[in-house]
Amino acid sequence: MHANWKRIAFFATVLASFATPLTPAQHLAPTPPMGWNSWDSYGTTVRESEVKANTDAMAGLKRFGWEYIVVDIQWYEPNAKAHGYRAGAQLAMDSNGRLVPAANRFPSAKDGAGFKQLATYVHSKGLKFGIHIMRGIPRQAVAQNTPIRGTALHAADVADRNSVCTWNTDMYGVDMTKPGAQAYYDSLVAMYASWGVDFIKADDMLRPYHDAEIEGLHKAIVHSRRPIVLSLSPGPAPVDKVASLRANAQMWRIEDDLWDDWKSVRNMASRMENWWQLVEPGHWPDADMLPLGHIGIRAERGDDRQSRLTQDEQKTMMTLWGVARSPLMFGGDLATLDPFTRSLLTNVDVLAVNQHGNGNKLAYKEKDLRIWTARTTKGGASDYIAMINLGDQPIELDLPWASIGITNPNKPLRDTWTGTTLPASPTLHIRLNPHASMLLSSKSK
Structure with missing residues (x-):
């Protein structure tokens, strides 16, 4: 009888492996991800037409390895403004407490379509689509006590009202010890997967380090069965958490937001020195976006401008990000890309040492x-x-x-x-x- 149970257990394990395909981190991001992120140019205010324009421009850079189009924070805020956040803003949300694209900014999202049509457009160019999310559950959902999809529970049952972001008022944390907490994260990622999302930048995760919600989001991605790259922000990520970071994510920020001033670049260079020995395929310490080219159009900081870094400083940034094997996420507006900035993004040696470097070291x-x-x-x-x-x-x-x-x-x-x-x-x-x-x-x- 004991032997029969062993055989039953063995075959159950085999069947489970087919039911939930393995997606090792090295398969999700075997090289540092390369792409465009809307934050440095458009802050909280990017519109569908601007995402499409940058998608069209990136299609011309695909042969160099650029592939992700990422819509950054507050795509669910109908009245988002440049230079910061509106406290207590009314957000676009579905009946299950999940934030959805604001249809006045993303017209293809009307009638509950979410980002499905926009993701399809990005995919049609041979590129991949990503979104930014905040840790937790909307305070708006908690106030309305919306149901958690697939359960008899509600938002107030899982919210941790004492766990809040210090710089944005959209969310409460989720208490992962509560029934329904994992189901809430599962419902989020199931929705993103149905849209065709390939990349999630999850914010307010690392400072302080929210172990349980990081693990919960990772589990939700696995449960979705869609290969979605997970990036964690903002930095600095704790070096002593590297095992947890590798187990749950493909990218993690090593410092706070980087902007177009030399002091910020120099500070990031020192952070890279703490992490270079911990780089391994599938797991990428992230030195943040590249604030190069045309930025600040409607951004959080500064006005419409070309990057304030000198040309020498911009080459140094690309050289550093290249040899340190940081993900390369370009923050400038690709639709108005100038020749010099294009030369930075298409230097085949910088890209080779970043994407295919072996034994990169200080x-x-x-x-x-x-x-x-x-x-x-x-x-x-x-x-x-x-x-x-x-x-x-x-x-x-x-x-x-x-x-x-x-x-x-x-x-x-x-x-x-x-x-x-x-x-x-x-x-x-x-x-x-x-x-x-x-x-x-x-x-x-």
């Missing part, structure tokens, strides 16, 4: 100088050296190759930003302006 750190090394093997093996000046003074020096772990260089190097070939040299010669960088490549033997 090889040298002294005062304001940082040197990263990496190797790629896809499309022919290449070695890379990124030299970065984080300081306000020029740097010029020669370093022994051994100081960055290279024992036999003896080959020319190509500056991937200018295309210039540098002759073989007995030392690594470094000459960098303030905030500038070089990304050198050579073919591996």
Whole structure:
């Protein structure tokens, strides 16, 4: 009898594996996700026509690896304004307490269609569709005590009124110890899956670290059976939570919002130094969006502008995000992309070292100088050296190759930003302006 029960248990396990397909994290995001996010340009106010315009523009960048179109926060706020949030705003919501797109901003969402038509449009261009959500359950749903779909319970049964976001008044936390809590998150993701969502950026998750709701959202994605990439915000994520982060998400922010000023970029560079040894396929510490090109159209901070970073600083940002293997989420308006910014997004070496780098590491750190090394093997093996000046003074020096772990260089190097070939040299010669960088490549033997 005991042996029969073992056999029954074995076959039950096999059948369960077919019923719930496995979606390992490395299959969801085998390389750092690349895409566009509406936040830096449109803040809380992006409209369907603007999402479509950026989708059309990104379709032309798809061959370089750009693929996600992500609608950021408050797509459910009919009267959203630039430069912040409206406290206690009336939100678009269904009868089960789930926020839905505001139809005055997303006309295809009328009559309960949600984001299904917009996601279909994005998919028709060969791209993937994502949305931003806030942790928890709408305060509006709790006030109305809406039912939780598929249960006899209601919003007030699962809400934690003491768990609130410090910078946005839309939500209460969900007490995951309460009956119905997981069912609420399951109902959310089931709705997103029915729309065709491929990517969820979940905010107010990491600071403080909301273990139970992170796990609940991850379980809901698994239960949906749709392969949805999960990104957690805002940073800084706790380094000591890396095991939990890897178990539940594919991306997590390592710092708060980054904007177009050098101090913010330099601070992010220091955060990368805490995380580079923890990067692994499928799990990507996220240095935040790239505030490059045309931003601030109706954003949270600043007015309509081109990025305030200098061209050297913008190249340094791309070089850093590349060698650190951060996800690449562009924040500028793609529909009005200028030639210089386009050159940043299409530098094949920066993208190669980000998407296909092997053993990317911080090889040298002294005062304001940082040197990263990496190797790629896809499309022919290449070695890379990124030299970065984080300081306000020029740097010029020669370093022994051994100081960055290279024992036999003896080959020319190509500056991937200018295309210039540098002759073989007995030392690594470094000459960098303030905030500038070089990304050198050579073919591996």
